[in-house]
Structure formats: structure tokens, C-alpha cells
Amino acid sequence: MKDNFSKSRRRVLKTSLVAVAGAAGLGSAVFPSRLRADDLPQVSEDDPTAKALEYVHDASTSETRTDSNAFCNNCLYYKGSKSDAWARCDLLPGKLVNGNGWCNVWTKKG
Numbered sequence: 001m002k003d004n005f006s007k008s009r010r011r012v013l014k015t016s017l018v019a020v021a022g023a024a025g026l027g028s029a030v031f032p033s034r035l036r037a038d039d040l041p042q043v044s045e046d047d048p049t050a051k052a053l054e055y056v057h058d059a060s061t062s063e064t065r066t067d068s069n070a071f072c073n074n075c076l077y078y079k080g081s082k083s084d085a086w087a088r089c090d091l092l093p094g095k096l097v098n099g100n101g102w103c104n105v106w107t108k109k110g
């Protein structure tokens with residue numbers, strides 16, 4: 001029962017964050033940012049959104065990650081190349097995530 005509730009809450013959070021990220025993406029299309037990725041700060045693991053996503057800089061340290069091949073740098077929402085150490089993420093606007101990081105919204109890049 002508790003597991004179902006947790007999964008349901010996680011699904012709602014995931015959907016909400018994707019919706020917010022989509023809105024943020026639309027906003028940046030309408031109001032293009034002049035900030036380059038180099039100008040952005042690295043996200044802190046203590047950032048409230050990062051915490052909600054269970055984001056970690058080093059995917060191997062996650063206690064909830066189940067796919068050992070899941071990293072930010074092969075996630076649909078990662079805006080860098082596979083070789084970038086840090087890059088933007090649609091779900092953490094205005095911050096950079098580590099290419100070797102992970103969060104619970106990870107979605108395999110197609």
C-alpha cells in the first residue's frame with residue numbers, strides 16, 4: 001500500500017516537473033537567454049528541486065538508481081554532448097548537471 005502511494009506520488013511529481021520544464025523551455029523560446037552554459041552554476045545536490053529529483057553528481061552513489069547504464073549524459077533531458085562534463089538539463093533550468101550524474105526522472109535518450 002505504502003509502495004503504491006510512493007509510486008503514485010513519484011509519478012505525480014515527475015509529471016509536474018516535466019510540465020514545469022516544458023513551460024520553462026517554452027519561456028526560453030519566447031525570451032531567449034543570453035547566458036551560455038559556461039556562465040551557469042553547477043547545481044547543488046542540496047538544491048530543493050535536485051533533492052526532489054534525488055539528483056546526485058555521481059550516479060554510482062545513488063541508492064535508488066536501478067539501471068547501471070543510466071547517466072545524465074545519456075538522458076533525454078540533458079542538453080550537452082556525451083563528452084561534456086557538465087551541461088544544462090531541462091528539469092533544472094539555469095543550472096548545470098554532471099554528465100555522470102543521475103536523477104529519478106532519467107529517460108533514455110532515443
Ligand code: SF4
Nearest residue numbers: 072075077089103106
Ligand atoms: Fe536532468 Fe536527466 Fe540528469 Fe535527471 S537524469 S538531472 S533529467 S539530465
